[in-house]
Every structure is written in structure tokens, then in C-alpha cells.
Amino acid sequence: MASIPRHPPTGIKVIVVGAGFAGLAAAIECDRKGHSVTLLEKVDDIAEITRIGDIISFDPNGSKAFERWPGVIEAMEAIARQTKWLDLYHHEGKFVTRQSFAHENAWGRRINGHRGQLHNIIYQHAKARGIDIRLSKRVEDYFETDDPPQAGVVVNGERIVADLVIAAEGVRSRGRKIVLGFDENPKSSGYAVYRAWFPSDQVAKNPIISHLVIHGDTHQGFIGPDIHFLASSIKNGSEINWVFTHIDDGNIEESWQFPGKPEEALKYLEGWCPVVRELVKSTPDGRLIDHKLVYRDPLPTFISPKARIALIGDSAHPFLPTSIQGASQSIEDGVVLATCLELSGKANIPQALQAYEKIRYERVHRAQAMGPKTRERWHKADWTKVWNNPEMIHLVREPWLLNFDAEKDAYNRFDDVVAALKSSPSKPRL
Ligand SMILES: Cc1cc2nc3c(=O)[nH]c(=O)nc-3n(C[C@H](O)[C@H](O)[C@H](O)COP(=O)(O)OP(=O)(O)OC[C@H]3O[C@@H](n4cnc5c(N)ncnc54)[C@H](O)[C@@H]3O)c2cc1C
Numbered sequence: 001m002a003s004i005p006r007h008p009p010t011g012i013k014v015i016v017v018g019a020g021f022a023g024l025a026a027a028i029e030c031d032r033k034g035h036s037v038t039l040l041e042k043v044d045d046i047a048e049i050t051r052i053g054d055i056i057s058f059d060p061n062g063s064k065a066f067e068r069w070p071g072v073i074e075a076m077e078a079i080a081r082q083t084k085w086l087d088l089y090h091h092e093g094k095f096v097t098r099q100s101f102a103h104e105n106a107w108g109r110r111i112n113g114h115r116g117q118l119h120n121i122i123y124q125h126a127k128a129r130g131i132d133i134r135l136s137k138r139v140e141d142y143f144e145t146d147d148p149p150q151a152g153v154v155v156n157g158e159r160i161v162a163d164l165v166i167a168a169e170g171v172r173s174r175g176r177k178i179v180l181g182f183d184e185n186p187k188s189s190g191y192a193v194y195r196a197w198f199p200s201d202q203v204a205k206n207p208i209i210s211h212l213v214i215h216g217d218t219h220q221g222f223i224g225p226d227i228h229f230l231a232s233s234i235k236n237g238s239e240i241n242w243v244f245t246h247i248d249d250g251n252i253e254e255s256w257q258f259p260g261k262p263e264e265a266l267k268y269l270e271g272w273c274p275v276v277r278e279l280v281k282s283t284p285d286g287r288l289i290d291h292k293l294v295y296r297d298p299l300p301t302f303i304s305p306k307a308r309i310a311l312i313g314d315s316a317h318p319f320l321p322t323s324i325q326g327a328s329q330s331i332e333d334g335v336v337l338a339t340c341l342e343l344s345g346k347a348n349i350p351q352a353l354q355a356y357e358k359i360r361y362e363r364v365h366r367a368q369a370m371g372p373k374t375r376e377r378w379h380k381a382d383w384t385k386v387w388n389n390p391e392m393i394h395l396v397r398e399p400w401l402l403n404f405d406a407e408k409d410a411y412n413r414f415d416d417v418v419a420a421l422k423s424s425p426s427k428p429r430l
Contacts, residue, residue, distance in 0.1 A: 010345065242283075
């Protein structure tokens with residue numbers, strides 16, 4: 001499309017597997033940098049994934065990329081939550097503290113909105129760029145060869161090849177097998193999340209909870225032993241969502257997403273304040289999801305032995321929701337990988353993938369560690385201390401993580417990273 005700016009063609013051919021946030025971001029960033037992209041997604045109709053989910057958050061470090069995609073940030077802001085604060089309450093109902101995020105405006109945009117709707121905005125942008133998106137393509141296997149030097153995937157028995165493959169198929173990635181050398185299934189984290197999103201008309205009629213929606217958008221958290229409950233209203237209060245994490249028996253064999261029942265969710269909330277309980281009770285039939293949280297040990301590497309296949313997003317590093325960074329980090333992955341490919345050039349694809357891994361590895365695992373940190377702060381809060389120092393339960397919001405431009409950082413550090421890789425005896429592939 002003529003009106004969308006793009007770097008000159010690099011001649012690099014990329015296959016991206018998976019049209020989630022990670023795959024779409026990688027495809028768009030590769031297209032921006034002049035690489036030629038084919039995106040393979042297993043679903044027959046994109047609506048199968050753009051209608052699923054509820055609240056998802058992008059912090060300034062993730063949304064930086066959206067600002068570079070014409071029209072995308074504007075479309076997202078039009079449907080995103082308008083609050084710049086989080087009100088925190090004790091689970092029995094007493095107000096504790098308001099955490100303001102207003103100062104973060106200087107770092108960039110925060111986008112909190114419906115996962116499916118935000119996903120659809122990005123998908124439509126990828127289509128508008130003219131990216132070759134092929135639906136109904138379930139990748140069965142991955143391979144890479146020395147002669148010719150290339151990588152590829154198998155779909156319905158057919159081999160499709162390119163200079164490299166980016167595996168972005170989420171927590172159940174098949175790309176992990178070739179990267180790790182063995183098959184590895186996700187484990188249960190022992191937790192699941194009840195999540196709901198629905199129109200707020202009934203909430204507005206209930207005097208116990210109407211304040212959540214009748215004055216526009218709101219955002220609140222209720223903190224109790226081993227549980228935190230988050231609720232927010234969006235689109236000028238016309239829609240509402242709530243989520244809370246609970247201990248789970250861990251059956252994730254068939255699916256990690258089941259329909260939930262409000263009466264079951266309420267069993268975890270005995271003794272909780274009427275606002276929380278009424279909100280759960282007001283959830284319409286069919287709007288409650290029991291989302292199993294899977295866990296994986298950090299991977300030793302994100303790239304295949306010949307450095308022509310790279311894992312990104314949840315394929316490489318699933319996040320706990322309390323990190324509020326899973327989606328943002330998946331966007332950063334694509335930005336960095338596309339930049340490393342641009343700087344390395346077609347003749348040096350393995351170098352690009354190694355540089356991508358080196359740039360991302362430490363940062364992504366540091367970000368991952370934020371999830372358990374916040375969860376412990378909330379679930380194990382010592383209330384005698386919290387009442388004296390309410391800021392103890394504020395979300396940890398650190399500039400190194402949030403005030404960060406992954407593209408700029410990759411451009412700045414690339415030469416040093418490549419030099420370090422070349423001098424490292426443990427990395428013989430360059
Ligand atoms: C059903 C679902 C609901 C979610 N809801 C929320 C939510 O409400 N809030 C939140 O914060 N996070 C949610 N997440 C997680 C969130 O989307 C991710 O953590 C994050 O955005 C990183 O995305 P990703 O692209 O790495 O993975 P995913 O979002 O999982 O995307 C992976 C994509 O790869 C495709 N795929 C998988 N296997 C193959 C294959 N073999 N061949 C081709 N394509 C394949 C999938 O269909 C999917 O489109 C949800 C994830 C899923 C799967």
C-alpha cells in the first residue's frame with residue numbers, strides 16, 4: 001500500500017507462524033523493515049481468535065511499536081480504558097490507596113482494552129499493508145538446512161521454505177521441539193483466572209456496584225489472602241470486566257480455557273465485600289471464563305541449532321498476568337528481531353537471530369520475574385504495615401522496563417552485541 005512507509009527491500013524472506021499479538025507484530029515489523037513476509041495461521045476465520053479474551057494491557061514499551069504503524073494507536077485509544085489510576089481496596093471493602101499512572105505519560109501510551117478488539121485492529125493493519133496472510137494453515141513441523149541455507153515449515157505435508165522462520169504459536173508452540181531438541185508440554189502453574197467481560201447495563205441498575213460504571217471508566221483492585229480481584233469499566237462505563245486468580249487443580253490437558261460459573265467463583269470470595277460479590281453475581285450467563293495459567297521453565301535458548309528458527313512471544317516466554325508485560329514483551333520481540341535482520345542483512349541470518357536472542361534474553365526474563373513479585377506483594381500483604389504505608393501495595397512500575405524503546409535500543413546495541421557474540425567461545429555459529 002503506497003501510503004504506508006516501508007524501508008527498501010532487503011531480499012530476506014520470512015515465514016511467521018501464528019497470528020497472535022507476537023506473530024502479527026513480527027510480521028508488521030518485518031514488512032516495515034523491507035523483509036518479505038508470509039504469515040501462517042491455523043484458524044479458518046480470524047474471528048475465532050479476535051472474539052476471544054477480555055482485558056489485555058500494553059505498557060509504553062509495547063505500545064511504542066503501535067505508534068509507528070499508521071492509524072493503529074489512534075484506533076486503539078478510541079476503544080481503550082480512559083483511566084490513569086488504580087484504586088486499591090482491602091478485600092473487605094475499605095479503600096487503601098490510589099496509584100496514579102499520570103507521570104507515565106512522558107514514557108508513552110498505556111493501552112488497556114478488549115484483547116479481541118485490539119487484536120483485530122492490528123490484524124486489519126497487517127492486511128492493509130498487503131502482508132501475505134494465509135489462514136487455515138496449521139504448521140505441523142519445522143526444519144532447517146545447511147545446503148541451501150534456509151528454514152521452513154510443513155503444512156498439510158507440503159514444505160514451505162524461507163531464509164528464516166519465526167515461531168509465534170503461543171504456549172503450545174511446536175517450534176520448541178527443534179529449538180530445544182525435545183518435546184516439552186506446558187505445566188499447570190497451579191493457578192487459574194476467572195475472567196469476565198460484559199455490557200454494564202445491569203451493573204448500572206444495581207446501587208451496590210453502579211458507581212463502577214455510571215461516572216465513566218474506573219479501575220480498581222481488591223486485595224485479599226492469596227487472591228487479588230481486578231475490575232475495570234471501559235468505553236465510558238458501558239462495558240465492564242473483572243478478573244481474579246485462584247488456586248486450581250491443574251488439569252490443562254485438553255484446554256486451558258473453560259466456561260466458568262459465577263456461583264463457583266463466589267466460593268473463593270467468602271467474606272469479600274459486597275461490591276466484589278455483587279459484580280460476580282451480575283455476570284451474564286456464558287460470559288465467565290476459567291482460564292488456566294500454564295507455566296514453563298525459562299528456556300535455555302530462543303533459537304534453533306542452525307539459528308534459522310526463532311521463538312517469540314508466549315512460545316518463548318509465557319508470562320503470569322501480574323507482570324502485565326506478556327503482550328508488551330511479545331511486541332518487543334518482533335521489533336528487535338526485524339531490526340537485527342535489517343542490520344545483519346540476507347547473508348547473515350544466523351547472526352541476526354543470535355543478536356535477537358542476546359538482546360532479548362536477559363530483559364525478558366527480568367520482566368517475567370515482575371509477575372511473582374507483584375503477586376506476593378498482594379497475596380501475602382502484611383496489613384498492619386500496609387495501613388501505615390499504603391504505597392507498599394502499588395504495582396511495581398520501573399522505568400527500565402516501561403520507559404523503553406526496543407527499536408532504538410536494538411539499533412544502539414547491535415554492533416556491540418555482534419562483537420560480543422563473535423568473541424564468545426560458547427557461540428560457534430557466527
Ligand atoms: C484463547 C486465548 C485467550 C487469551 N486471553 C487473554 C486475555 O484476555 N488477556 C490477556 O492478557 N492475555 C490473554 N491471552 C494471552 C495473550 O494473548 C498472550 O499472552 C500474548 O498476547 C502473547 O501472544 P502470542 O502471540 O505469543 O500467543 P497467542 O496469543 O497464544 O497466539 C498464538 C497464535 O498462533 C496460532 N497457532 C498456534 N499453533 C499454530 C500452528 N501449529 N500453526 C499455525 N498457527 C498456530 C494460534 O491460533 C494463535 O493465533 C490469551 C491467549 C489465548 C490463546
